[in-house]
Amino acid sequence: MAKKQKRIHHKLIRAMLIQLVLISGVTLLSVYGAAKVVEKVLIKQALEGEAEFYWQHYKNNPTSNLPRTLNLTGYMERSSHSEPVPHDLAQLPIGYQRLETRDKRPLVHVSERYGRKLYLVFEEGQVAKLALFFGITPLALVLLIIYLPAWISYYMAKRAVSPVIKLSRRMEDVDANEGFEIDFSDIEENSxxxxxxxxxxxxxxxxxxxxxxxxxxxxxxxxxxxxxxxxxxxxxxxxxxxxxxxxxxxxxxxxxxxxxxxxxxxxxxxxxxxxxxxAPEETDSPISLNDLIEEQLFQIQKINSDKDIQVSKVFDSTIKESISERLFCICINNLISNAFNYTEQGFIRITIKDRDITVEDSGCGIHPAALKRIHEPFYREHRENIKVKGFGLGLSIVYRICEQLGWKLDIESKQGEGTKATLTIPKKK
Missing domain, CATH: 1.10.287.130 (Signal transduction histidine kinase, dimerisation/phosphotransfer (DHp) domain)
Incomplete structure (x- = not known):
C-alpha cells in the first residue's frame, strides 16, 4: 500500500511548531523593535537633553565641568578643563550618530554653540547588559510559559486523534490478497x-x-x-x-x-x-519469448493471409524468462490479433528492445475517449467500417494478467493513424 508523507500527527507537530515559531518571531521582533526605540528615541532624547542642560550652564559659567559618568563622557574643543578631543570624534559632523571606528561602537551626540563643539559619548554596553538581564530573562520565562500550554495542547490533540492514527497504521498492513480479517479490538476499546x-x-x-x-x-x-x-x-x-x-x-x-x-x-x-x-505455474527453466512471439505471429498471419499487410520484425534483443507460457501467449496473441483485426492494409511492426515488446500498426486507431476504457470488460468501440467479432474481453484479460504477474502494458493510439502497444516484462530479481 502506498504511503503518503503527510500524516495526522505530522500535521499536529507542524501546526505546533508553526505556532511556536510565529510566537517566538513576533516576540523577538518586538524586543528588537524595543531596542531600536531605546537607541533611536530614548537615548537620543537623553543626550540632547544632557547637551542642552550643559550649554545652559556653560553660558553662565564657561568653566563648568563636562559630563563624566560611568556611561557618559564629554569632550569640548579648545577647552582647558577638557581632555583633548580624540581624532575619530573630531571628524564627526553635528548630530546624533554611532561611532563605527571603535570596537564598542558608542553613540555620540555632537552639538555646537559659542564657537565650540560639545561631544557627548555614550557607552551603551552596561545598559545593554541590564537590558539583557531585565529584558531577555523575563522574555525567556514568558516564552516558556507560552510553550508549555502549546505542548499540552499538542499532547491532548494527539491523544484525541490517536485512534485514527492507530487505525491508519493498521490499515497499512492490510493485504487484499490475504482477505480483510483484521482485529480492531484494541482500537475499539478507546475509540x-x-x-x-x-x-x-x-x-x-x-x-x-x-x-x-x-x-x-x-x-x-x-x-x-x-x-x-x-x-x-x-x-x-x-x-x-x-x-x-x-x-x-x-x-x-x-x-x-x-x-x-x-x-x-x-x-x-x-x-x-x-x-x-x-500464482500461475512457471517454466522450470527460462524460455525464449522471441520464439513464442514468432509462433503466435505465424498462426495469426495464416488466418489473415488475405489482407494486404506488410509485417516486419525488429528483434534487437532476446528475452529469456521463467514465466507462465500460456498466459504470455494469451497476451501477445491478443495484441497481435488486434493489430491484424483493425488494420485492413498498411504495416504491422513487432519490436523487441531490452525488456519491451512493442506491437505497432497503421490501422484505424482508437478514439481518445475509448482509449481510456479499453481495459474495461465487454467494452467495444463502435467502428462503422470495421467489423470484428468478439465480446470485448481480450484486452481486459491482458490487463488482468499483467496486473497479476507484475507486467506493464502501455497503449498509445491516434485515430486514423494507428496504435502502438508496449508490453514490458520486468527482469526478476
Missing part, C-alpha cells in the same frame, strides 16, 4: 464515535468486496468449466471430420478451426488461472 463510524464503514465495505470477489471467481470458474464441454464436442467433431475425404477448400476451413479452438482453450485456461488465488 470515539467518529472512529466507530469509520470502523463500521470499513467492515461493511470489506464484506461487500469479499462477496464481489468470491462471486467473480465462482462465476469465472463455473463459466470456464461449462465452456469446456462445447469445446470438447467441437474438437471431437473436427477430428471425425478430418477422417473424411475433404477437398482443398474444406481442408482450409478445418485448418483454420484448429488454432481458433486452441486459442479458446488457452483463454479458458487463463480465466481459470486468474480465478485461483495461487
Amino acid at each position: 470515539d464515535a467518529e472512529v466507530d463510524v469509520l470502523l463500521n464503514a470499513f467492515k461493511q465495505y470489506a464484506k461487500k468486496v469479499e462477496e464481489y470477489v468470491d462471486r467473480e471467481k465462482n462465476f469465472t470458474r463455473y463459466a470456464s468449466h461449462e465452456l469446456r464441454t462445447p469445446l470438447a464436442v467441437l474438437k471431437g467433431s473436427l477430428a471425425l471430420l478430418e477422417r473424411q475425404e475433404l477437398d482443398e477448400r474444406q481442408q482450409a476451413v478445418v485448418n483454420r478451426m484448429h488454432p481458433m479452438i486452441r486459442e479458446m482453450e488457452e483463454l479458458l485456461e487463463a480465466l481459470l488461472l486468474l480465478s485461483r488465488d495461487q
Whole structure:
C-alpha cells in the first residue's frame, strides 16, 4: 500500500511548531523593535537633553565641568578643563550618530554653540547588559510559559486523534490478497464515535468486496468449466471430420478451426488461472519469448493471409524468462490479433528492445475517449467500417494478467493513424 508523507500527527507537530515559531518571531521582533526605540528615541532624547542642560550652564559659567559618568563622557574643543578631543570624534559632523571606528561602537551626540563643539559619548554596553538581564530573562520565562500550554495542547490533540492514527497504521498492513480479517479490538476499546463510524464503514465495505470477489471467481470458474464441454464436442467433431475425404477448400476451413479452438482453450485456461488465488505455474527453466512471439505471429498471419499487410520484425534483443507460457501467449496473441483485426492494409511492426515488446500498426486507431476504457470488460468501440467479432474481453484479460504477474502494458493510439502497444516484462530479481 502506498504511503503518503503527510500524516495526522505530522500535521499536529507542524501546526505546533508553526505556532511556536510565529510566537517566538513576533516576540523577538518586538524586543528588537524595543531596542531600536531605546537607541533611536530614548537615548537620543537623553543626550540632547544632557547637551542642552550643559550649554545652559556653560553660558553662565564657561568653566563648568563636562559630563563624566560611568556611561557618559564629554569632550569640548579648545577647552582647558577638557581632555583633548580624540581624532575619530573630531571628524564627526553635528548630530546624533554611532561611532563605527571603535570596537564598542558608542553613540555620540555632537552639538555646537559659542564657537565650540560639545561631544557627548555614550557607552551603551552596561545598559545593554541590564537590558539583557531585565529584558531577555523575563522574555525567556514568558516564552516558556507560552510553550508549555502549546505542548499540552499538542499532547491532548494527539491523544484525541490517536485512534485514527492507530487505525491508519493498521490499515497499512492490510493485504487484499490475504482477505480483510483484521482485529480492531484494541482500537475499539478507546475509540470515539467518529472512529466507530469509520470502523463500521470499513467492515461493511470489506464484506461487500469479499462477496464481489468470491462471486467473480465462482462465476469465472463455473463459466470456464461449462465452456469446456462445447469445446470438447467441437474438437471431437473436427477430428471425425478430418477422417473424411475433404477437398482443398474444406481442408482450409478445418485448418483454420484448429488454432481458433486452441486459442479458446488457452483463454479458458487463463480465466481459470486468474480465478485461483495461487500464482500461475512457471517454466522450470527460462524460455525464449522471441520464439513464442514468432509462433503466435505465424498462426495469426495464416488466418489473415488475405489482407494486404506488410509485417516486419525488429528483434534487437532476446528475452529469456521463467514465466507462465500460456498466459504470455494469451497476451501477445491478443495484441497481435488486434493489430491484424483493425488494420485492413498498411504495416504491422513487432519490436523487441531490452525488456519491451512493442506491437505497432497503421490501422484505424482508437478514439481518445475509448482509449481510456479499453481495459474495461465487454467494452467495444463502435467502428462503422470495421467489423470484428468478439465480446470485448481480450484486452481486459491482458490487463488482468499483467496486473497479476507484475507486467506493464502501455497503449498509445491516434485515430486514423494507428496504435502502438508496449508490453514490458520486468527482469526478476
